[in-house]
Amino acid sequence: MISENSSLGQHTTTSTRLIQFPNAVTHGKHGALIDSPGIREFGLWHLSSQNILAGFPEFEEFYGLCQFRNCTHQHEKKCALRDAAIDGKILQRRLDSMNRLLNELNDAEKS
Incomplete structure (x- = not known):
């Protein structure tokens, strides 16, 4: 409620x-x-980026297909995940969720 x-x-x-x-x-x-x-809310301090990626199994076929090996899937050209979202192969909201979790994890690791 x-x-x-x-x-x-x-x-x-x-x-x-x-x-x-x-x-x-x-x-x-x-x-x-x-x-x-x-x-x-739940904290992410116990998760690795690999754990987060594993939480999005529908993305697995696109991992490793981006132009850049260190692609953040947020702004790079020729990102396989962003292209898959544009093509309707994955949900944009799921990609946004994954990126938000990875960004939160990165922010937590910096502090």
Whole structure:
């Protein structure tokens, strides 16, 4: 539930629940959602960039196809992931999400 005053989420969950999505199979893996009270965000300090990349299995076929080996998938020309998003092969919002997570991880490593 979103508060009209603060535009932030209000805690309505009273106990932790694991919700399995058996029909949401991606590359042989099942999805799940944890609904937990009192958690608004998760930190990334325990993840590596490889862990984050692995969280986007639909991108795997495009990894390594960019013009530059150190492509950030944000502004470089001939980026396979950006091209795949433009062509509708992957979702732009998923690419944006991956880039946001990688940027947060990089910022955390710098501080």
